Amino acid sequence: MNEDTFSLVQKLLGITIDKSVKISFAESCTGGMIGSAITEIAGASASFLGSAVTYSDEAKMSILGVSADTIKQNGAVSAECAEEMANGARRIYNSDIAMSVTGIAGPDGGTDEKPVGTVWFGFSSCDKTSSFIRIFKGDRDKVREAALKQVIFFLLEELE
């Protein structure tokens, strides 16, 4: 993790601790990068409960409770799947808020409709469930790194 990202993650962790907000994640294309980034900081356990890395569709369904219909009809890279993943993470970790990431990091797996770099993000709290899409440029590393940063930016905005 570069210095910039480290500072942002540190800031986020500080805010969650100050506000006593417990957080969890559900990761697909980031594969554990979010959890890894947060736990690089000593004391992360004060607000970080965990992250369910669900790389296979089966794990998204069995562990996070994403419905088979959602994946069949919309694919794993979709608003619906991202929202169900976030809700699932919040439920299984019993956290206050949860965020999910599901996307196509490449180099394979892209289509005309969902090109490489397409990433859906889900957010879940007791008040609301929401999702948004970003299409990142660059190779696998760049897409994954951009997705990690997007999660941090979104949560900083949401919590500040």
Added chain:
Amino acid sequence: MNEDTFSLVQKLLGITIDKSVKISFAESCTGGMIGSAITEIAGASASFLGSAVTYSDEAKMSILGVSADTIKQNGAVSAECAEEMANGARRIYNSDIAMSVTGIAGPDGGTDEKPVGTVWFGFSSCDKTSSFIRIFKGDRDKVREAALKQVIFFLLEELE
């Protein structure tokens, strides 16, 4: 991830794909580093199903099925907990093998009996459940990086 670790992870992934072995993980002190390292490699989904990052004791119990008695009697950094975590990961991801990591990355949390750098590893397959301990020197980053490498070394030896 440095070049050396990347090569080792790439080698491990190649072997799991060649042998059609599906793998999963349960991570505590590594916080997602294992999943992150494996998914840095394109095509990881052919054998990597996911990784349950369970940073809190509650998540180890509710998600991985670690028993409350185990944590109460032995602590989360113990052979018993590592083995239950590995068994839990194999069960919830329905993988052929699973590995777990639970340790004290520091700088806080160490005791005379379990100093900073103490890490327990668990392994689970249909044939056996096992565990082993390593005590790594160095700061938080070094301990976590050493734990990641240990997982890769162990699995390479186990599968070759």
